[in-house]
Amino acid sequence: MAVVTLDSLNIRSIKEVELNNRRVLVRCDFNAPLDDDGIVTDDSRIVAALPTLRYVLEQGGKVICCSHLGRPNGKRDPAFSLEPIGQRLGALLPDIDVMLPDDCVGDAAEHLIFRQRPSQIILLENLRFHKGEKSNSEEFAKKLADRCDVYINDAFGALHREHASVSALPGMIPDRAAGLLVEKELRFIGELAKGAKSPYLAIVGGAKISGKIEVLEKLVDTVDGLIIGGAMANTFLVARGHEMGRSLIEQDRIRLAQHLLKRFDSKGVKVLLPSDVICVDDLSADASTQSVAVDNVGPEQMAVDIGPDSRAQFAAAIAGESSLGLPKTIFWNGPMGVFEIEAFSQGTMAIARALARSTARTIVGGGDSGAAVKKAGVSDLMTHVSTGGGASLSYLSGEALPGLIALRGGRRST
Structure with a gap:
């Protein structure tokens, strides 16, 4: 049986990157279904990200999560806020405070990031509130990159998307790697x-x-x-x-x-x-x-x-x-x-x-x-x-996934 390894793809594993006392931006796939009351009805994708988040915390890193949710069409829409995701994430990690700024970039996010304590996870607001996310804007990606030392992609379900947080952003951060979920998905x-x-x-x-x-x-x-x-x-x-x-x-x-x-x-x-x-x-x-x-x-x-x-x-x-x-x-x-x-x-x-x-x-x-x-x-x-239907089909068909291409060549710290 052939086994696909990150090394064969020229992609670093999260375990090869120094995380201690560093700001670690983890691209997650928290695109979970919500009911009419805004309650998460299936937390599978949130649960799947926990091993990577726990690993960063255990290594002394400061976790900053980012994700999309739904299709808000590049504008702020309370119906697509990540607040319900943050509530569920907090329930799954009861010893951790999950902080949600009112945007993924700007002063509010910066204020929390530079005052972040080790016992906190900062969950940035919906990336798709900005048109730059889906248009793969380098300007938008740069705003995200400026606030982190390490980039980890653990959003297998988004690897086939040529979006800013998946495609443009990784190349701006030398210390970039795949998370534990992405590594597991690629193996299977x-x-x-x-x-x-x-x-x-x-x-x-x-x-x-x-x-x-x-x-x-x-x-x-x-x-x-x-x-x-x-x-x-x-x-x-x-x-x-x-x-x-x-x-x-x-x-x-x-x-x-x-x-x-x-x-x-x-x-x-x-x-x-x-x-x-x-x-x-x-x-x-x-x-x-x-x-x-x-x-x-x-x-x-x-x-x-x-x-x-x-x-x-x-x-x-x-x-x-x-x-x-x-x-x-x-x-x-x-x-x-x-x-x-x-x-x-x-x-x-x-x-x-x-x-x-x-x-x-x-x-x-x-x-x-x-x-x-x-x-x-x-x-x-x-x-x-799998946590990604579209991504799994794209990978099976032999398609080059933008998210994997962007991770190649990351600096190995350990």
Whole structure:
């Protein structure tokens, strides 16, 4: 099994940088979901950052966290304040005072930073309150760089973003390195990209092929079996000659789907598509549902989830009860249906439960898949649940991630 190391990428680890009595800016991914009352409903990304934050504190460093939250479109919006994140972080670190200035740059942030005590974490306000963050502004990055001695990127979920705090900023700070979470993520996702144990089964879902073309092209050469679910399966089913009614279909991707199916077949990769789907006439939570074989989808029906036969067939493949044999590695990214509606989430939940029973190395690519294993209460039974769906797919597809490029060549202090 090939192992991706930071050293092979010319990137320093946080453990190779002197942190004692230094101001350490940690780029985190605290883009956590909030409810209508502004309460964090899933703190997985906050919890995932704790090992790096604790390590800096233990080494005598002064922690300054920065992150984005949502899409405030470059202006201050209280609905996207990091205050709820700070409250949750404080609850997870009860011996530490979490301080939140009213901005990520300017006098208020500077005042707290230069008076920071070792028992405090400063959580800068939402980076995306400034247009310079998403535009990768060097001017904005410089304002952040001026207030720290060390830069640590622990935001795996943002590594594929060419934003100021991820791309422009690191090169301004010689002592830059990857955090413990990024190192862990690269180890597991890199394993899939560089040589997973065979038989290797991939499960890919979600709405569209267009967002996963590069990954599917890459999987042709690496997997032994492929399960396709979600709305993207509709396009593949049409490519195989099925009528899918009013289901979401990418008409301009049908020929691509046919091409991919031929490529997988030429490589001897077993591709499993749904044999039945849950259909509705109206996309609403209280819609009447019907389990329909893919040969019998009516002209007015919409597929919103995989059906019971498909769930059983996919679960059997995960358990090794198919021609693929017992998988040793399984990667899952993307829901099997309209997961955000409870009535249409059963296929996704069935995959989560099947993975929990598997003896394979199970790597879940974040996003709705990560939410599903958490909702099913089986996160701890996975080998690894990624904190970055988009970043994991980008890395798997061989894309050069701006956040990793920017970390290269950091000064080794120890």
